[in-house]
Amino acid sequence: MPTGLFYHPVFLQHEMGFSHPERPERLTAVMKFLEEKQIIDTGHVVLHTPSEVKLVDLERVHPKDYIDLISSASAREARIDADTRTSKGSYRAAIFAAGAGIQAWNEIRAGTLDNAFALVRPPGHHANSQTARGFCLFNNISILARYITSTVPDSRVLILDIDAHHGNGTQEIHYSESDILYLGLHQDGRTLYPGYSGYIDELGEGNGKGYNINLPLPPGTSDNSFLQGLSNLFPPIVDQFQPTAILVSAGYDAHFRDYLTNLQFSATAYLKATQLIMETAEKYCNGRVIMFLEGGYDLQALSESIYNTLVTMSCQGVPIPEEAPAEDPRISPYLQKLLSELKTLLKPWWNISK
Ligand SMILES: [Zn+2]
Secondary structure (H helix, E strand, C coil), X not given: CCEEEECCHHXXXXXXXXXXXXXXXXXXXXXXXXXHCCCCCCCCEEEECCCCCCHHHHCCCXXXXXXXXXXXXXXXXXXXXXXXXXXXXXXXXXXXXXXXXXXXXXXXXXXXXXXXXXXXXXXXXXXXXXXXXXXXXXXXXXHHHHXXXXXXXXXXXXXXXXXXXXXXXXXXXXXXXXXXXEXXXXXXXXXXXXXXXXXXXXXXXXXXXXCEEEEEECCCCEHHHHHHHXXXXXXXXXXXHCCCEEEEEECCCCECCCCCCCCEECHHHHHHHHHHHHHHHHXXXXXXXXXXXXXXXXXXXXXXXXXXXXXXXXXXXXXXXXXXXCCCCCXXXXXXXXXXXXXXXHCCCCXXXX
């Protein structure tokens, strides 16, 4: 079965003002690039137009008064926080972005798609249940995670977040849950937004203790160190957690050309990360993977990296090779040490021997 690419022109109606990096051109550039590369509607990648989320599904994460607040902010074109603004089309874009994941999941359950990529905006992973921030209004990935655990008996969802920024909203929403596990690899918060979160000792609370895992990467981290961290943590946790589905907050702002962060990934890092994600998912959850676009602000880096992701998810096309910049030699030994500290912290819940 093919890979579903979920995209709607309504996503372009959300605008945060002149010169804002999270801009409609991100999606138009990606769509143009994918069309030039002739990867869409080949039988391997099928374009789907999502519908808006149902209120009952949105309300599993966001209370009604918060939903109304976003709707009225959008009607007034209000600024919500220092870097999150709305336009008249923002609410509509946000409810369609929130609906894309659920539609993708239902297609996968019905057997019409193998996996899916939600090419959406606004992004979601900084929004918690009652706070819009960091360019995010509704938490798209959490809405799908709760939809799955509410509608599939005895289900578990693993959320992997590889955006350069820590997914603080997603972490906060699921911090005390054991059926939704958050695993995030991101730039160290001491050097990047949001800053206060994403450290190795944030392990969850109550029933969710042990089900929240963070690996903060130092500025300058390049492909090999990132992939080493991912391959150390992700497969053994999937093996022991046995998720029903794997959802990925696919941010592309860790690319070396991205001007918002200091990580140094290449487009090849996204290719290899997707290979590892898909191989692991094939083994444990029938390849049920849904990726959600989060960040990524350099249009060329974003387009090429998403293309590499889709090539891998759909097993067609020729990936774009790219070499990452050389990494500071101090980073690899630092990360080895951090990984071993994290493994020790995780011992009561997870056996990560590698
Ligand atoms: Zn980001």
